[in-house]
Amino acid sequence: MTMTGVVRTSTALAIEDLRIVVGRSGEDIVDEVSLTIAPGEVLGLVGESGSGKTTVGLAVLGHARKGATIASGRVQIGDVPMLELPLSQLRLARGRLVSYVPQDPGTALNPAMRIGTQLREVLEAHDFGGYEDVHRKRVTEVMAEVLLPGTPQFLRRYPHQLSGGQQQRVGLAMAFACRPSVIVLDEPTTGLDVSTQAHVLQTIRQLCRNHGVAALYVTHDLAVVATLVDRVAVMYAGRIVEHGPATTMFDEPAHPYTRHLIAAVPAMSGERAITGLAGRAPSPGHRPIGCAFAPRCSAATEECRASFPRIDVLADGHTVRCYHPMAAIQQRDHTATAPTAAADVPRDAALTLRRVSASYTGDTVVHDVDLHVGRGECVALVGESGSGKTTVSRSVGGLHQEWTGEIHLGTTVLARAARDRPVEQRLRIQYVFQNPYSSLNPRRPIGESVARPLVVGGMAAGDARRAVADMLERVSLTADYADRYPDQLSGGERQRVAIARALVSKPEVLVCDEVTSALDVLVQAAIVELLAELQRELGLSMLFVTHNLPLVRSIADRTAVMADGRILEVGATERVLSEPEHEYTKRLLADTPRINETQLVEVVEERIDDDVALHLPAVAVPELDV
Amino acid sequence: MSVIEAGLQAGLDSGRIDQPRRHRGVLVAALGLWRTRIGLLLVAVLVGIAVLGPLFAPYGGTEFVGPPFNADAPGTVFGTDKLGQDVWSRFLLGGRTILLLAVVSTLIGLAVGAAIGLVAAYNRGRLDNVLMRTMDVVFAFPNLLLALVAVTTLGRRSWVIVLIVAFTAVPRVARITRGAALGVVERDFVGAAEALGESRTHILGREILPNVAGPLLVEANLRLTYSIALIGALGFLGFGVGLNQPDWAQMINENRPALSTAPWGTLLPIFAIALLTVGVGLVADGLGRAVAGVDRGRPA
Numbered sequence: 001m002t003m004t005g006v007v008r009t010s011t012a013l014a015i016e017d018l019r020i021v022v023g024r025s026g027e028d029i030v031d032e033v034s035l036t037i038a039p040g041e042v043l044g045l046v047g048e049s050g051s052g053k054t055t056v057g058l059a060v061l062g063h064a065r066k067g068a069t070i071a072s073g074r075v076q077i078g079d080v081p082m083l084e085l086p087l088s089q090l091r092l093a094r095g096r097l098v099s100y101v102p103q104d105p106g107t108a109l110n111p112a113m114r115i116g117t118q119l120r121e122v123l124e125a126h127d128f129g130g131y132e133d134v135h136r137k138r139v140t141e142v143m144a145e146v147l148l149p150g151t152p153q154f155l156r157r158y159p160h161q162l163s164g165g166q167q168q169r170v171g172l173a174m175a176f177a178c179r180p181s182v183i184v185l186d187e188p189t190t191g192l193d194v195s196t197q198a199h200v201l202q203t204i205r206q207l208c209r210n211h212g213v214a215a216l217y218v219t220h221d222l223a224v225v226a227t228l229v230d231r232v233a234v235m236y237a238g239r240i241v242e243h244g245p246a247t248t249m250f251d252e253p254a255h256p257y258t259r260h261l262i263a264a265v266p267a268m269s270g271e272r273a274i275t276g277l278a279g280r281a282p283s284p285g286h287r288p289i290g291c292a293f294a295p296r297c298s299a300a301t302e303e304c305r306a307s308f309p310r311i312d313v314l315a316d317g318h319t320v321r322c323y324h325p326m327a328a329i330q331q332r333d334h335t336a337t338a339p340t341a342a343a344d345v346p347r348d349a350a351l352t353l354r355r356v357s358a359s360y361t362g363d364t365v366v367h368d369v370d371l372h373v374g375r376g377e378c379v380a381l382v383g384e385s386g387s388g389k390t391t392v393s394r395s396v397g398g399l400h401q402e403w404t405g406e407i408h409l410g411t412t413v414l415a416r417a418a419r420d421r422p423v424e425q426r427l428r429i430q431y432v433f434q435n436p437y438s439s440l441n442p443r444r445p446i447g448e449s450v451a452r453p454l455v456v457g458g459m460a461a462g463d464a465r466r467a468v469a470d471m472l473e474r475v476s477l478t479a480d481y482a483d484r485y486p487d488q489l490s491g492g493e494r495q496r497v498a499i500a501r502a503l504v505s506k507p508e509v510l511v512c513d514e515v516t517s518a519l520d521v522l523v524q525a526a527i528v529e530l531l532a533e534l535q536r537e538l539g540l541s542m543l544f545v546t547h548n549l550p551l552v553r554s555i556a557d558r559t560a561v562m563a564d565g566r567i568l569e570v571g572a573t574e575r576v577l578s579e580p581e582h583e584y585t586k587r588l589l590a591d592t593p594r595i596n597e598t599q600l601v602e603v604v605e606e607r608i609d610d611d612v613a614l615h616l617p618a619v620a621v622p623e624l625d626v
Numbered sequence: 627m628s629v630i631e632a633g634l635q636a637g638l639d640s641g642r643i644d645q646p647r648r649h650r651g652v653l654v655a656a657l658g659l660w661r662t663r664i665g666l667l668l669v670a671v672l673v674g675i676a677v678l679g680p681l682f683a684p685y686g687g688t689e690f691v692g693p694p695f696n697a698d699a700p701g702t703v704f705g706t707d708k709l710g711q712d713v714w715s716r717f718l719l720g721g722r723t724i725l726l727l728a729v730v731s732t733l734i735g736l737a738v739g740a741a742i743g744l745v746a747a748y749n750r751g752r753l754d755n756v757l758m759r760t761m762d763v764v765f766a767f768p769n770l771l772l773a774l775v776a777v778t779t780l781g782r783r784s785w786v787i788v789l790i791v792a793f794t795a796v797p798r799v800a801r802i803t804r805g806a807a808l809g810v811v812e813r814d815f816v817g818a819a820e821a822l823g824e825s826r827t828h829i830l831g832r833e834i835l836p837n838v839a840g841p842l843l844v845e846a847n848l849r850l851t852y853s854i855a856l857i858g859a860l861g862f863l864g865f866g867v868g869l870n871q872p873d874w875a876q877m878i879n880e881n882r883p884a885l886s887t888a889p890w891g892t893l894l895p896i897f898a899i900a901l902l903t904v905g906v907g908l909v910a911d912g913l914g915r916a917v918a919g920v921d922r923g924r925p926a
Binding site for chain 2: 397398421434435440443
């Protein structure tokens with residue numbers, strides 16, 4: 001990763017002692033951040049939500065969000081001091097000197113404008129020089145750079161006529177259009193499928209190398225940056241806690257927090273189960289005097305709590321702020337937690353799907369799916385967005401009604417709609433939604449939301465309250481969460497609440513629909529740990545729907561791979577991951593970003609053709625995949 | 627520059643710090659705004675006059691106290707009206723009717739409109755179309771004309787006025803509610819309630835309604851100002867309740883000819899209706915801002 005052969009004589013971007021504060025009280029959300037990036041180099045800025053990583057990314061553009069102020073520090077692009085420019089020049093510099101690729105291209109592109117027009121607008125707004133023909137030429141050129149067809153027909157399309165991957169490529173094209181020297185990428189692949197993500201990452205890397213662009217890649221997912229970046233800076237609670245070359249960071253991470261981040265990434269091979277980390281990062285204004293990570297750190301001592309560690313140089317270019325670098329973190333024992341391999345033994349089924357086909361307004365999106373989940377077994381259903389996996393799970397939950405075939409719960413056949421099923425059946429099968437930000441009613445206290453299944457089941461209010469308190473503790477929250485409202489909770493806590501609601505009625509079958517995809521890796525690991533534990537303790541049968549193939553290792557006994565509405569292969573998880581039979585599974589495995597493996601660099605081949613294939617929404621499938 | 631700005635906005639939204647925030651209601655947030663406070667003050671004063679005024683009226687509403695249209699009639703504060711009745715007494719007595727009618731009709735319009743909007747948004751499909759197109763038809767009639775037709779055919783009774791004013795409010799409330807609810811019905815907690823098999827009434831009333839309460843509250847205040855104006859207009863045109871009963875709107879019409887010689891009979895009720903409308907409007911605006919502010923801090 002570091003061996004690009006580029007001689008780093010100059011600096012494209014230099015950030016020095018950046019400090020950003022909020023509100024009147026002046027609590028810092030970012031402090032003591034210093035970074036440099038050379039032309040052609042990609043630096044990964046990694047941290048969980050709220051760590052201040054996006055704030056740093058925006059500061060590079062001389063922007064602070066409403067309420068925040070850049071209190072001190074310097075941001076230098078080439079020899080331009082970004083923070084000292086008057087607004088008019090700053091506007092010109094943005095896009096021209098430094099540009100920004102946002103997380104969700106779907107919202108950043110103007111839905112009412114053709115993409116060609118939007119691209120030309122960028123050039124015009126920044127006085128790219130020349131006239132219309134020059135601009136047109138540059139548009140065609142930059143489209144080729146991001147591997148999209150620059151044909152007039154394609155440029156006449158509107159954003160909604162492009163796939164997610166194509167939209168993000170257009171976002172990249174816009175960012176690269178004026179040939180900036182620095183580019184800030186804010187989790188640009190978060191919403192994309194693994195294959196699409198791999199292609200987009202590949203494009204980003206090539207663009208930066210070929211055109212000598214310095215890139216700041218902001219992300220929460222270490223595995224993503226592993227395939228892309230030269231150096232990594234890890235942020236925690238507004239400060240950089242570790243910074244070094246990518247290879248060193250992954251091979252010998254020094255800070256306990258970095259170690260936790262790596263432990264939370266699902267491994268593709270090997271015997272490592274993912275490990276989460278309890279607690280949450282202290283919010284601005286509540287940060288301890290000493291090391292901000294100390295409250296969550298198993299190696300913390302008095303020293304850590306007394307003062308914030310200084311920057312320590314471990315090796316050339318590898319720095320850490322920790323009194324106890326290289327301290328071992330508590331990792332779970334794999335054998336006790338990962339699913340046992342007795343998966344091929346048939347068990348009596350808790351949930352059976354027979355020739356289930358589902359459609360949306362007449363268009364069939366799921367074809368003849370046969371699947372069973374044994375008692376106490378966890379079956380993962382893996383596929384990319386649009387594969388129909390969510391439709392299957394929604395049909396099981398009675399939320400999608402346009403399906404044929406049979407779904408058995410134990411020995412009884414389920415009615416199509418949840419409303420037509422008897423109460424007792426509805427309580428025996430429970431559903432956890434993908435997005436904890438939308439699955440809890442914001443106007444209702446947590447306790448009431450969790451109690452609903454019990455109330456529907458006819459339980460008295462007092463008993464229900466006690467049961468809710470018990471359940472909240474089971475999911476590692478406390479009983480006093482019952483009185484809080486969803487907006488007072490973090491994403492991980494909300495998902496715990498959603499799990500509590502699903503389990504409070506003691507169901508037999510739990511359907512988990514992408515329950516971790518909206519969460520940071522550390523939180524994802526903690527949620528998967530929790531689910532695996534509850535599944536074992538309560539003897540739950542679980543259908544675990546996900547697009548994250550390596551994640552299934554930590555939880556599923558068997559795995560079914562789905563694409564285009566059909567199940568391609570089913571088998572013991574270990575077997576599917578290590579010896580995939582179907583071509584599609586192999587491709588999915590190859591495209592998954594990974595760390596701790598030697599071939600970090602060239603895992604991705606160019607396979608742009610199918611991404612470019614137009615995904616016109618002939619079937620407007622309301623898949624809920626983010 | 628829209629693209630980069632939009633991008634910045636997106637980045638800024640995702641980079642929001644997620645810290646535990648005290649749960650503040652819309653009402654509390656609205657009270658923090660000056661416009662709401664001023665609005666509430668105006669409303670309180672005028673409602674006070676309308677409700678408590680009759681206790682302080684020096685004369686009866688139809689009592690003869692002096693020569694007509696005499697601004698300086700002895701024993702009066704604001705003179706006499708066209709029938710020689712005391713302007714001040716009639717002003718104190720005349721607010722109750724218009725206020726009561728306006729509030730009741732707004733509440734009815736709000737309840738019916740919200741119910742229609744919720745049902746339309748939740749069921750979508752054909753029912754949605756039927757309901758909303760019906761609303762459009764009602765929408766198409768000029769409110770005042772509709773009210774005049776109703777009053778002339780059914781008589782000048784309070785319930786006719788209340789129902790017809792409520793009726794004109796329904797389509798607007800329904801549309802606002804439907805619009806706000808469309809975004810809510812898509813959210814997973816509604817799906818969770820469906821998976822549990824909750825009743826439709828529960829889903830509409832307990833899951834969806836609280837989440838559209840903010841916009842609905844704003845709309846309620848707006849409708850109230852419109853109701854006041856519409857009932858006032860009916861009164862002014864002589865289609866109000868009861869002939870020669872003290873009533874702000876009718877007072878404006880009756881005393882109009884003497885605006886230059888005995889202005890108070892017209893000006894007092896004009897000020898009252900204007901300030902009441904402005905006050906309610908300010909509260910609506912404050913609530914609107916509070917709703918926007920409160921909900922902006924929420925991740926979708």
